[in-house]
Amino acid sequence: MLKKILNLYKIFVSTRLAPYFIWSRWAASLYYFLLSNKFRREHYAVLAGKVKHLRESKKEKASVVTLIRNTHRLEKGLLMKPRRDVFALDFIKETVDQFETIYNAHDYVIGSQLKWSFDVLQEYFSVTGNHPKLDLQRQRFNNIVKDGPENCELRSVPYHRHEENKPNISFDDFYKLTKYRRSVRWFLDKKVPHELIDKAIMAANQSPSACNRQPFEFRIIDGQPLLEKVSNIPGGVKGYAHNIPMFIVAVGNLDAYFDERDRHVMYVDASLANMTLMLALETLGLSSCAINWPDVENFERQMDQALKLNEWQRPIMCMAVGYPDPEGLVAFSEKRNINDIRKYN
Numbered sequence: 001m002l003k004k005i006l007n008l009y010k011i012f013v014s015t016r017l018a019p020y021f022i023w024s025r026w027a028a029s030l031y032y033f034l035l036s037n038k039f040r041r042e043h044y045a046v047l048a049g050k051v052k053h054l055r056e057s058k059k060e061k062a063s064v065v066t067l068i069r070n071t072h073r074l075e076k077g078l079l080m081k082p083r084r085d086v087f088a089l090d091f092i093k094e095t096v097d098q099f100e101t102i103y104n105a106h107d108y109v110i111g112s113q114l115k116w117s118f119d120v121l122q123e124y125f126s127v128t129g130n131h132p133k134l135d136l137q138r139q140r141f142n143n144i145v146k147d148g149p150e151n152c153e154l155r156s157v158p159y160h161r162h163e164e165n166k167p168n169i170s171f172d173d174f175y176k177l178t179k180y181r182r183s184v185r186w187f188l189d190k191k192v193p194h195e196l197i198d199k200a201i202m203a204a205n206q207s208p209s210a211c212n213r214q215p216f217e218f219r220i221i222d223g224q225p226l227l228e229k230v231s232n233i234p235g236g237v238k239g240y241a242h243n244i245p246m247f248i249v250a251v252g253n254l255d256a257y258f259d260e261r262d263r264h265v266m267y268v269d270a271s272l273a274n275m276t277l278m279l280a281l282e283t284l285g286l287s288s289c290a291i292n293w294p295d296v297e298n299f300e301r302q303m304d305q306a307l308k309l310n311e312w313q314r315p316i317m318c319m320a321v322g323y324p325d326p327e328g329l330v331a332f333s334e335k336r337n338i339n340d341i342r343k344y345n
Contacts, residue, residue: 041300042314046263049254049312056255064113065256067098069211071117074124079158085129095121096137100144116156118145123157181279184287185240185320186328192222192246192321196284204277209269215256216270216316218277219307222246226306233302234318236292245322248288249303250274254312270316281321291318 013035021031032039053065070091077087088095099117122145125138201218209215221227222245230249231241250273252266278288293299293315303315 037297038295041295041297042263045254045312045314046260048310049257050260052255052312053258057258063098063101065213067095067102067117068113068213070095070098071120072212074120075158078120078123078127083127086131086134087128088124089131089133092124092134092137096140096144099141103144112156119156123155177279177282181282181287182330182333183289184322184324184328184330185243185289186325187243187245187287187320187322188325190245190323192286192323194220196281196286197246197321200277200280200284200286203280204273207269207273207276209272210262210265213256213265214269214273215253215266216273217251217253219249219251220246221249230303230306231320233299233306234291234293235296235299237320240320244320246320248277248319248321249307249315250317250319251307251309252314252316254314255310266314267316274317274319278319285323286321287324289320291320293318 017035018031021027021035057063057066073091074088074095077084099121102114103118121141125134125141128134128138197220204218205214221230227244227247228241231237231244231247237244250270252270254263254266256266257263274290278290281288300315303309307315309315
């Protein structure tokens with residue numbers, strides 16, 4: 001009875017009261033403050049991520065996020081045509097600060113990304129002109145790395161793409177792959193090798209990401225009882241959850257951002273990587289099913305608990321993965337006509 005009353009109240013609020021709050025953004029905010037909690041989890045996660053980022057701005061992990069972003073900004077300045085003689089004055093000190101923090105932390109390993117930052121900074125200081133701010137940071141950088149190892153010949157700096165390195169993949173072959181990939185819900189009772197998943201994730205890792213921050217991670221579940229528990233959380237798996245041999249959850253990290261303006265970027269970045277991941281899986285003999293993940297509080301709470309997520313983390317997408325059962329049907333899912341989704345200018 002109580003559930004029925006609550007549902008009627010929600011319908012009343014959405015259909016009768018909501019129209020009175022769309023006359024301004026302020027009124028809409030008041031509606032969600034007083035009458036709806038639909039954005040409450042997002043508000044909390046965004047704020048928690050921002051506070052964590054700012055609090056740790058002097059610590060190593062936050063330095064990594066800032067260093068990656070600023071290194072990418074330097075790369076964009078280096079590849080401009082024509083390239084300015086002096087640029088990045090507003091963030092070069094911060095970049096060197098973050099680089100020094102990580103470079104001097106001998107127990108912190110960032111591997112190839114630290115080398116990338118080293119190479120880009122070295123290139124930046126070698127091609128830019130003189131300016132009091134820049135000269136000071138150039139001297140600081142040289143002092144930081146003066147006792148470091150010699151840089152290898154292959155440098156991680158902006159480069160020209162060469163035609164001979166282009167893979168021999170025709171549009172027809174690629175289009176066939178996109179049409180062959182379909183949401184597969186029936187899998188063979190066969191364990192999925194982690195080596196193949198790692199290969200697919202290596203391909204997904206090459207997907208574009210805003211300022212190269214890659215604010216996401218893949219949680220891969222194939223062991224019981226967690227697999228059964230997590231597979232049954234989404235609402236769109238009824239009837240085939242028992243058949244899923246591996247479940248992947250793409251988790252977004254809102255602590256990658258210093259401002260609320262970027263709160264949606266992790267969804268874009270993770271989606272780009274997820275599509276690459278699904279196509280890569282097909283080349284390895286595996287298939288997948290992207291599972292609907294609406295913002296339902298009950299589902300979110302269950303996933304938080306199952307994966308032990310932090311308050312600044314949010315599940316972005318779920319995916320079933322396995323060897324496709326050739327006897328299982330897939331939905332035809334006719335797509336929209338190109339004229340319905342494409343407009344020039």
